[in-house]
Amino acid sequence: MEFKPLITLLAIVNPPAIIPFFIYYTQGLSAEQRRHTVQVSAVSAFLVIAGCALLGIRILEFFGISLASFQVGGGMLLLTSALNMLNAKPAEAKASSNDLEAGAEKAAMGDSVAVVPLTIPLLTGPATMSTVVIYAERARNALDMAVLLGYGVVIAVVTAVCFTLAEPIARVLGRTGINVLTRLMGLILAALAVEVMAEGLGNLFPILGRVAGSG
Template sequence: MDLKPLITLLAIVNPLAIVPFFIHYTQGMGARQRRRTILISASTAFAVIAACALAGLQILDFFGISLASFQVGGGMLLLMSAMAMLNAQPAEAKTTREEVDDAASRASIAVVPLTIPLLTGPATMSTVVIYAERAQTFWQHAALVGYGVVVALATAACFALAEPIARVLGKTGINVMTRLMGLILAALAVEVMAAGLQRLFPALGAGA
């Protein structure tokens, strides 16, 4: 079984890096409301990954986008996410301060922005679509959807243990983990872009 998609997804989603956001957004919530937020966030993360795995290629076909172009664009997006992570920023965090303040005042922030875009944004979606194209059998597609379950469980576990994690690791520990994930993601991003460029320009792989 190829675990590279799972490693990539865990590196991008990186729920450890979102723990401070979760603590901020759920301040003042009761235990029941916080559990509900965790459940919705984890379920939504799975739904996004599963939808991209099962229908992502069809969406590309509908818009007439070649997978090679999508690989190059997706690889660039992954590399940008990796650069953000190397600076100890969450890969998918693209919200403004106004959006953060507005989200904190809403009754439910489980889907937006906690899950989308902080956990599963464009980089996550493009990664799933790229790996979905490489899946040749039903079981490979099923494994990709199953990786969504693993990501959802990892998200739920990190959020459920958010306060102990924040106390044990501290901001420095979370930053170190984020940078390590960013280094892994940068290497994977280069591989994705290289594969796309070889499809677009076959001469690049002629000497390989």
């Protein structure tokens, strides 16, 4: 399997863009509590990716949804996330402001912020889940699926590193640097979203593929 799934996932998850949220939700915690939050966030992100990779297609089959339709819908969701990122907003932040408030309330009641809202919806929101399901369907054999799961491990490691170094990274990049990085990843994600949507539309309407080929 190519590296495109990894690039796409890194663009969507974009852990550096979540650093300000990590700092906000973990302020006042001890060093040990922060380390625990980092570990839980990283493991949870991997579990979400692994779950979508292994069970996503079966869920689609259960609801009678074709992959082509899911590609178009997922591509639109990716494009929406990309547009948010081009405005220097985290991929899921605009659509999930209520979820963030709910996550803060749950944290106040003692629930771990590592899962809500840091992992879901900030790190692995709907756009991430859609992407994993699409690439899981393209896996031709067990090796391809293992590679996709390995990419999930990479995402978890990158998340752990970014959160562990959250304060130094925030100081070095500053708000401007984080915004520039977010916009760059958003541009890459927009191009990938168009590609996913084009493939889905081509499968739904084969005539589009023939017209494009004749052109």
